[in-house]
Amino acid sequence: MAIKISDLETHGPKNWDKEKKKMQTEEYLDKLYKLQTIFHAQKKHAILVIFQWLDASGKDGVIKSVFGKLNPLTINFMSWKAPNELEKAHDYLWRIHSKLPQKGEIQVFNRSYYEDILVPTVLETHSKDEIKNRYDQINWFEKYMKENNIKIIKFFFHVSRKVQEERMEERLEDITKMRKHNDGDRETLEVRQKYLEVYENVINKCNNPEWKFVPADHNWEKNYVVAKELYEEIKEMDLEWPTLETNRTLDEYLENVEQIDTIKDFTKLKEKLEEKEKNNNKKNDK
Secondary structure: OOOOHHHOOOOOOOOOOHHHHHHHHHHHHHHHHHHHHHHHHHOOOEEEEEEEEOOOOOHHHHHHHHHOOOOHHHEEEEEOOOOOHHHHOOOOOHHHHOOOOOOOOEEEEEOOOOHHHHHHHHHOOOOHHHHHHHHHHHHHHHHHHHHOOEEEEEEEEEOOHHHHHHHHHHHHHOOOOHHHOOOOHHHHHHOHHHHHHHHHHHHHHOOOOOEEEEEOOOHHHHHHHHHHHHHHHHHOOOOOOOOOOOOOOHHHHHHHHHHHHHHHHHHHHHHHHHHHHHHHHHHHHO
């Protein structure tokens, strides 16, 4: 059954309790941290997290609130912008391939190769045949990643036009958010519906693995949904602590342990004798 973006909510269910969901978010993040530790130690899989969104959907806050609670040593972030001259000289997936995560690593894409369908379609810079081929190529590329132990978790942040406009206005008034302002913000709003139409095609034609939908009007709801979905996805992976890898036999280890214990006993005896000798010398001095 086809997915319609118009059927997706930009906010969570009315019965969601804000404080309860914030508490549950923290619980999911605690569980994620533990899973992340095993995932990194095992070094069998890699994880690619993709964030796709309309401008002013608030993904920066999610990255800080969710991934800020995990171990930063095993996470990398990549924000994709328009390709530079070198990247343009190659196929559009060339720059993506070099940023795929290695085993034991989580890579977060802030936007992704889906921009190479979205932007050319809206701006009409490529032919329909080229765009059609890109859908097939991306499906193949994601199949390739899956077959090479890269788990892909894709999120689409859905924000209402009202909230999107409010956040863009904040960029003009709030000094802490002015850095996010772009003179093209107004143009982005004008083509909002075109982007949503292309997103609907992308979601339906490239839905393996399936997309996760994030209601993006409220920050606490975004954090909850992303944390929950990440946990649910990662806990289903074949994660386990790596076993001991060594060429030494158990007897060799036990022999070492016995030697260490003997050395410890000898050291303690030596310390006691030295202490006794010091005490005797003090008595003689008196």
